[in-house]
Amino acid sequence: MKTKILFIIISCFFFLNSNAQCAMCRAVLENEEGQSAAKGINDGILYLMSIPYILVFGLGFFVYWKYFKVKKS
Template identity: 45%
Template sequence: MKRIFLSVIVFIFFGINEVLAQCAMCRATVENNVNNGEAGIAPGLNYGILYLFAAPYLLVMIIAYFWYRQSKKQKRSRSFKDLIANSRNN
């Protein structure tokens, strides 16, 4: 689990330049607004794109975490029941 988490952090750290590049149409819109003297939309657009990019991955990671935690809890419960059953048989 630690290895996966570390891999995700490294991927995010080294991939941040590509993430900040955005799409061509958004870039053209921002450049057009900057040329017209309206620079206020650019940061909001960048953060909106990053939010839309990150939201599905974050949701999948949260679901996977709870699934992993639940399966670990069930496995621990099963092994405890097996331990009790074995102790009664002996």
């Protein structure tokens, strides 16, 4: 159980460093000098991508918590 939790935590850190751009965004943003807009687009895409995962994890944790709390009583 501890190794599963550790694996999930470590895998969360790996997706933070990924480059999340579609092909069209990448082609347009590579031509810009300074690459500041490209970094901003990457951060925005990662932010939008992470919200559904956080919500699903929260809902799953809530259901798990309620299920085992009722079972022990």
